[in-house]
Amino acid sequence: MSSEPCTFIVFGATGHLARNKLLPAMYHLEEAERIPDKTSIIGFTRQALDDDSWNDQVNEILTARARDGLKDNVLANLRARMHMLSGDMTDAESLKKLKEYIDSNESISNNLIFYMAIPPSLYARVTQALHDAGLSDENGGWRRIVIEKPFGYDTESAMILNESLHKHFSENQIFRIDHYLGKSMVQNVLVFRFANLMLEPIWNRNHIDHIQITHSESQGIADRAAYYDDAGALRDMLQSHLLQMLTLVAMEPPASLDAESLRDEKVKVLKSIRPITRRSVNAHAYRAQYATGNINGESVPGYLSEQNIPADSITETYASLKLYIDNWRWRNVPFYLRTGKRMAKNSSVISIRFKHPPQQLFRQTQIEQLEPNWIVLAIQPSECLRMELQVKKPGLEMDAHTTQLDASYCATGSTQLDAYEALLLDVIENDCSLFLRYDEIHHAWETVDPVLKAWDTQQDYIHTYPAGSWGPDDSKLFDRDDQVWRNEIDS
Numbered sequence: 001m002s003s004e005p006c007t008f009i010v011f012g013a014t015g016h017l018a019r020n021k022l023l024p025a026m027y028h029l030e031e032a033e034r035i036p037d038k039t040s041i042i043g044f045t046r047q048a049l050d051d052d053s054w055n056d057q058v059n060e061i062l063t064a065r066a067r068d069g070l071k072d073n074v075l076a077n078l079r080a081r082m083h084m085l086s087g088d089m090t091d092a093e094s095l096k097k098l099k100e101y102i103d104s105n106e107s108i109s110n111n112l113i114f115y116m117a118i119p120p121s122l123y124a125r126v127t128q129a130l131h132d133a134g135l136s137d138e139n140g141g142w143r144r145i146v147i148e149k150p151f152g153y154d155t156e157s158a159m160i161l162n163e164s165l166h167k168h169f170s171e172n173q174i175f176r177i178d179h180y181l182g183k184s185m186v187q188n189v190l191v192f193r194f195a196n197l198m199l200e201p202i203w204n205r206n207h208i209d210h211i212q213i214t215h216s217e218s219q220g221i222a223d224r225a226a227y228y229d230d231a232g233a234l235r236d237m238l239q240s241h242l243l244q245m246l247t248l249v250a251m252e253p254p255a256s257l258d259a260e261s262l263r264d265e266k267v268k269v270l271k272s273i274r275p276i277t278r279r280s281v282n283a284h285a286y287r288a289q290y291a292t293g294n295i296n297g298e299s300v301p302g303y304l305s306e307q308n309i310p311a312d313s314i315t316e317t318y319a320s321l322k323l324y325i326d327n328w329r330w331r332n333v334p335f336y337l338r339t340g341k342r343m344a345k346n347s348s349v350i351s352i353r354f355k356h357p358p359q360q361l362f363r364q365t366q367i368e369q370l371e372p373n374w375i376v377l378a379i380q381p382s383e384c385l386r387m388e389l390q391v392k393k394p395g396l397e398m399d400a401h402t403t404q405l406d407a408s409y410c411a412t413g414s415t416q417l418d419a420y421e422a423l424l425l426d427v428i429e430n431d432c433s434l435f436l437r438y439d440e441i442h443h444a445w446e447t448v449d450p451v452l453k454a455w456d457t458q459q460d461y462i463h464t465y466p467a468g469s470w471g472p473d474d475s476k477l478f479d480r481d482d483q484v485w486r487n488e489i490d491s
């Protein structure tokens with residue numbers, strides 16, 4: 001891994017992402033002394049910001065977000081790296097000034113990382129302008145470009161975007177972020193599966209009944225109405241984060257942990273997903289929109305009453321899918337995926353339900369119905385790894401109850417690194433294993449495209465669910481009556 005000095009150029013430096021995620025991540029990496037010496041950070045913005053007012057803003061943002069309180073020495077070191085430049089990032093003339101600034105300043109490294117913390121509609125234009133300004137040539141230093149999600153709107157638009165990036169950057173220079181992959185619990189799925197020999201023999205269709213992947217949010221759309229109403233839950237979360245989690249749960253052991261071996265295995269999973277045909281969309285997919293309801297005892301408006309949402313919008317704020325992976329390991333095991341806004345809790349959980357034992361040995365005892373085993377991998381808000389087993393209840397009777405084996409860090413509030421810290425460091429170190437290769441994105445879009453197309457044609461009605469609930473009744477997706485959503489980590 002290279003940890004050479006570099007220059008991190010943030011386009012959209014005053015935006016939500018830059019303020020809330022990138023700047024705090026940089027601060028924490030500075031605190032951990034992980035930023036290579038002589039590395040600079042250039043914020044590029046359309047606004048005419050002088051150093052003083054930017055410094056005040058940095059102070060305010062980091063005071064609110066530094067995990068262990070703002071430390072003066074760390075802040076001073078970070079500020080010493082930071083420069084703020086104004087200009088139009090879509091205009092080659094503006095970017096030539098950026099180039100001159102870099103070229104004329106000996107303390108600024110010519111290894112350049114361009115971070116696109118900007119609206120996706122600008123990615124192609126900014127990339128072209130970078131080329132026109134001579135900033136894409138690896139002339140005396142390397143170039144990397146970081147692209148935020150969403151990558152495209154559907155298969156075709158993703159393909160077009162990819163082609164425009166590839167005009168000036170090669171695949172190994174492009175870091176497509178899915179920040180979920182930077183979460184340590186998501187990476188732990190790999191460790192859990194492939195570092196524990198006892199799991200492999202049971203991790204398949206012979207023993208697993210079904211798998212659920214849930215990402216629920218109690219918050220609404222905040223101030224992202226324009227983006228969200230255009231995207232909806234299926235594009236925003238399911239096509240990206242949830243399908244990525246599915247690949248990690250379902251993939252075969254990779255030949256090694258290098259980026260290409262890992263991504264090859266993830267792509268094989270995506271390619272094996274049984275296509276949802278146009279006629280089967282209603283049996284495999286469900287959408288709904290939140291109506292007014294209660295969150296934490298407070299009444300909240302429905303989606304159609306949110307600011308800047310058209311009164312007749314049928315954008316889904318909840319989406320669920322049933323998928324099958326047609327390979328030897330998973331044939332006919334349903335994977336149920338769901339995501340929604342304004343749900344009862346913030347939670348990201350993978351729940352794996354095992355089959356019942358083949359023999360009903362305890363039929364003549366007080367054990368009326370044995371509960372199945374579960375493995376629960378909770379990703380946020382707390383990280384948790386839990387196995388549920390059946391044991392005998394203490395006492396004279398032959399009766400059973402569920403007991404839980406928890407990994408030791410199964411606690412709320414434990415210090416968690418933000419995913420962006422790990423990912424920014426990976427870009428600096430040129431490790432792309434947690435970034436998406438284009439074929440992953442392509443096959444993920446192909447999985448959801450038929451659903452998007454069918455929903456596009458059904459413009460007259462959408463189901464609703466009360467804000468603060470666990471979503472609509474989409475039980476028709478389940479293969480059997482004894483399969484139901486598991487809402488809580490505790491059963």
Ligand SMILES: NC(=O)c1ccc[n+]([C@@H]2O[C@H](COP(=O)([O-])OP(=O)(O)OC[C@H]3O[C@@H](n4cnc5c(N)ncnc54)[C@H](OP(=O)(O)O)[C@@H]3O)[C@@H](O)[C@H]2O)c1
Binds near residue numbers: 016045089148150
């Ligand atoms: N916010 C999040 O938590 C989050 C999470 C996941 C992915 N993302 C992705 O990250 C990217 C940035 O998101 P964001 O929430 O930070 O967006 P944002 O706040 O709406 O915009 C980011 C910045 O882009 C620049 N910009 C906006 N419109 C522009 C235009 N027409 N021409 C030139 N510059 C323009 C502005 O920066 P200046 O005024 O400083 O030039 C703006 O502050 C998006 O692709 C988004 O999908 C965001």
